[in-house]
Amino acid sequence: MEAEAASHRPRTLFEKVWDAHVVKPETPDAPAVLYVDLHLVHEVTSPQAFSLLAERGLRLRRPDRTLATMDHSTPTTPRGPGGAWVYGDAQAEAQVRRLSENCRSFGVELHPLGDAAQGIVHVIGPELGATQPGMTVVCGDSHTATHGAFGALAFGIGTSEVGYVLAAQCLLQRRPRTLRVNVDGRLPAGIGAKDLVLAIIAKLGVGGGTGHVAEYAGPAIRALGMEARMTVSNMSIEMGARAGMIAPDDTTFQYLSGRAKTPRGEAFEQAMASWRALPSDAGARFDREVSLDAAAVEPMITWGTNPAQAIPVTAAVPDPALAADAGTRASLESALRYMGFTPGERLLGHPVDVVFIGSCTNSRLPDLREAATVMKGRKVRLRTLVVPGSAAVKREAEAEGLDRIFRESGAEWREPGCSMCIAMNGDHLERGQYCVSTSNRNFEGRQGAGGRTLLASPATAAAAAVAGAVADPRRLEG
Amino acid sequence: MEPLRKLRSRTVVLAKDHVDTDQIIPARFLKCTDKKGLGKALFSDWRYDEAGAPRPDFVLNRPEARGASILVAGDNFGCGSSREHAPWALVDAGFRAVLSTSIADIFKNNALKNGLLPVVVEPAAHARLLAAPGAELAIDLADLSLTLPGGGVAHFPLDAFARYCLMNGVDELGYILAEAEAISAFERARGER
Numbered sequence: 001m002e003a004e005a006a007s008h009r010p011r012t013l014f015e016k017v018w019d020a021h022v023v024k025p026e027t028p029d030a031p032a033v034l035y036v037d038l039h040l041v042h043e044v045t046s047p048q049a050f051s052l053l054a055e056r057g058l059r060l061r062r063p064d065r066t067l068a069t070m071d072h073s074t075p076t077t078p079r080g081p082g083g084a085w086v087y088g089d090a091q092a093e094a095q096v097r098r099l100s101e102n103c104r105s106f107g108v109e110l111h112p113l114g115d116a117a118q119g120i121v122h123v124i125g126p127e128l129g130a131t132q133p134g135m136t137v138v139c140g141d142s143h144t145a146t147h148g149a150f151g152a153l154a155f156g157i158g159t160s161e162v163g164y165v166l167a168a169q170c171l172l173q174r175r176p177r178t179l180r181v182n183v184d185g186r187l188p189a190g191i192g193a194k195d196l197v198l199a200i201i202a203k204l205g206v207g208g209g210t211g212h213v214a215e216y217a218g219p220a221i222r223a224l225g226m227e228a229r230m231t232v233s234n235m236s237i238e239m240g241a242r243a244g245m246i247a248p249d250d251t252t253f254q255y256l257s258g259r260a261k262t263p264r265g266e267a268f269e270q271a272m273a274s275w276r277a278l279p280s281d282a283g284a285r286f287d288r289e290v291s292l293d294a295a296a297v298e299p300m301i302t303w304g305t306n307p308a309q310a311i312p313v314t315a316a317v318p319d320p321a322l323a324a325d326a327g328t329r330a331s332l333e334s335a336l337r338y339m340g341f342t343p344g345e346r347l348l349g350h351p352v353d354v355v356f357i358g359s360c361t362n363s364r365l366p367d368l369r370e371a372a373t374v375m376k377g378r379k380v381r382l383r384t385l386v387v388p389g390s391a392a393v394k395r396e397a398e399a400e401g402l403d404r405i406f407r408e409s410g411a412e413w414r415e416p417g418c419s420m421c422i423a424m425n426g427d428h429l430e431r432g433q434y435c436v437s438t439s440n441r442n443f444e445g446r447q448g449a450g451g452r453t454l455l456a457s458p459a460t461a462a463a464a465a466v467a468g469a470v471a472d473p474r475r476l477e478g
Numbered sequence: 479m480e481p482l483r484k485l486r487s488r489t490v491v492l493a494k495d496h497v498d499t500d501q502i503i504p505a506r507f508l509k510c511t512d513k514k515g516l517g518k519a520l521f522s523d524w525r526y527d528e529a530g531a532p533r534p535d536f537v538l539n540r541p542e543a544r545g546a547s548i549l550v551a552g553d554n555f556g557c558g559s560s561r562e563h564a565p566w567a568l569v570d571a572g573f574r575a576v577l578s579t580s581i582a583d584i585f586k587n588n589a590l591k592n593g594l595l596p597v598v599v600e601p602a603a604h605a606r607l608l609a610a611p612g613a614e615l616a617i618d619l620a621d622l623s624l625t626l627p628g629g630g631v632a633h634f635p636l637d638a639f640a641r642y643c644l645m646n647g648v649d650e651l652g653y654i655l656a657e658a659e660a661i662s663a664f665e666r667a668r669g670e671r
Contacts, residue, residue, distance in 0.1 A: 030638075058655075160591035
C-alpha cells in the first residue's frame with residue numbers, strides 16, 4: 001500500500017530518474033547506492049582511477065557503459081609534417097598516451113585524436129546518442145551537467161569516484177535538494193541560451209545552487225533547440241548545482257532519432273514511450289523555485305572573476321562602494337582589481353586581445369552558425385580562435401562553408417578540443433590579455449596565468465572579434 | 479588514507495569568498511598521471527610571482543603558516559571544477575581540514591575521499607575564526623566539535639557515513655564492492671544480464 005501511495009505521489013523529473021537508479025536506498029547511516037548508466041572518461045581525471053583498479057586487481061565492470069575520448073590536453077592545431085600531432089608539452093602527450101593504454105588494457109571504447117567521433121566529451125556523448133533521457137550519466141568533469149539537457153541526471157565526479165564507477169558501476173550518493181528555474185516568456189530575437197544562463201547565474205549567485213539539482217522549465221526553455229538546452233544545463237555548476245535537467249520532449253526525441261547509439265525502429269518507439277513519462281508531474285514539489293522573464297534578457301557578458309559577475313553588455317560594471325556588505329565589497333574590489341576595470345565603467349568599446357569561440361558550452365553547430373552570421377564579410381581585428389566541439393561538428397561546419405567564413409574573416413579554424421577554455425594544451429592567454437570567450441569560467445588565470453576572461457555568447461564574442469573591442473552584437477557597424 | 483579522529487593545529491586564514499578550484503590548483507598542473515607532489519602547486523598563482531618566487535604577503539608564505547593543517551577560507555570554498563587534484567594538493571601541503579560557511583559539493587565529496595575534513599560553520603563562528611589567524615584549534619570527530627578562538631565550542635554537520643570513513647581511514651570502494659550481489663540483481667531486474 002505504501003509503495004502504491006508513493007507511486008501516485010507527483011514526482012519531479014529528478015525524482016523519477018533518481019528512484020529508477022537506486023540499487024540500495026539511503027539510510028541515516030549510509031548514502032544510497034546509485035547505479036550509473038553511462039560513464040564518460042577523458043585523459044585528465046582518469047589515470048589515477050585506472051591505477052586504483054590495477055592496484056586492487058579489479059576489472060572494469062561494464063565496458064559497454066563506459067565511453068572515452070581525449071579533449072583537454074590535446075592539440076587543436078593541425079597535424080605536423082608526417083602526420084604527427086604536435087602536443088603542448090611532453091606531459092600532455094604522456095597523459096593522452098596513458099588514456100590510450102588504459103582503454104586498451106581495460107577494454108574501453110575510445111575515440112582518440114583523429115577519430116571521426118573524437119571531440120569534447122560533453123559534445124560527443126549527445127552526438128553519438130549515448131546520452132539519453134532518464135539515464136544517470138557521470139564523468140570526471142564538472143560540466144557533465146550538460147547531459148541533463150536530455151532529461152538525464154548527469155553530474156561531475158572526482159577521480160576517486162571515477163575509479164568506483166569503473167569498478168562497480170555505482171556511486172554512493174545522498175539525495176540532493178531540488179530547485180526549479182522557471183523561465184517565462186520568450187527570448188528576444190538575437191538573444192541566445194548563453195545570455196539566458198548567464199542571467200540565471202547572475203540572479204542566483206555563484207553558490208546559489210549548491211546542494212541542489214536544477215530543473216530548467218517554462219516556455220522559454222521549451223522553445224530552445226537541443227544545443228541551446230545543452231548550453232543552459234552545461235553551466236549549472238557555475239551556480240553550484242551539480243546537475244541541471246530539462247524535461248525531454250519532441251525536440252529531444254527528434255535530436256536523438258537515428259543517432260549511432262540510440263535504439264532503432266520499434267525499440268526507439270518503446271524508449272520514447274518511457275521517456276514521455278519522465279517530465280515532472282503537475283503538483284510535484286521542488287525544495288526551491290525561482291522565476292525569470294526571458295523577454296527581459298539582454299546580451300550578457302561577465303566583468304569579474306566568477307560567472308555570476310555578469311551584466312548586460314551595455315551596462316556598467318558595479319561600484320563596490322554600493323555593495324550591501326563588507327564581504328561582497330571585498331569580492332567586487334578583488335575582481336575589479338584583477339580585471340583592471342574601474343567601478344562604474346562601461347565595457348562597450350573596451351579593447352580586447354583575443355576571442356575564443358568554443359568549449360563544451362558553445363562549440364556546437366548552431367553556436368558556430370551564430371558566430372559566422374556576425375563574422376561573414378567582416379574582418380577580425382584581433383586573434384580569434386574558432387574551435388569546433390567535435391570532429392563531427394567540424395565536418396558539418398565545413399560542409400556548410402562556415403570554415404570559409406571564419407578563415408576569410410581572419411580567424412583560426414582549429415581541430416576539436418577544449419583548447420583555450422582550460423588552457424591545458426598550449427592554447428592560452430598571455431598575462432594581462434583580455435579575452436571575450438564563449439566558455440564557462442572566468443576564474444583568475446583560467447585561460448592562462450594572468451589572463452582576463454569575459455564570458456559571452458558566440459554572437460557577442462564574434463562581435464568583439466570584428467570590432468576589436470567589447471561590442472553589442474545587435475548594433476554592429478559595417 | 480590516514481584515519482582522522484582528532485586534529486589540533488593552528489589555522490591559516492585565507493579570507494576570500496568563492497575560492498575556486500582553478501585558484502587551488504591551476505589547470506596546467508593537471509597533466510600528471512599520479513597524485514604525488516601536487517602540494518607545491520597549491521594556490522600557485524597567488525603564492526608565486528611571475529618569476530616563480532614566493533610572494534611574501536600571501537598567507538601560505540608567511541612563517542606562521544608553516545606546519546598549520548587547518549585552512550579557514552571564505553564562503554563557497556572550492557567552487558568550480560571536479561578536479562580531485564584540489565584536495566590532493568591541499569593534503570600534500572599538509573592540510574587536514576578546511577573551514578568555511580559553505581563548501582562546494584564536488585570539492586566536499588573529493589575532500590572526504592582523501593582524508594581532508596570539510597567543516598561548515600555558522601557565520602558567527604566563522605567570523606571569529608577569520609578574525610584570529612593562527613589560532614590553535616582542536617577538532618574532534620567523535621562529537622563533531624571544534625574549539626573557537628577565545629573560548630567556546632562550535633559543532634559542525636558531517637554525514638555519518640563520511641565520518642565513519644574518515645575516522646577509520648577507509649574509502650567507499652570496499653563498501654560499494656560489497657554490494658556486488660545487489661548491483662547484479664539490479665542489472666538483472668532491468669533485463670540486462
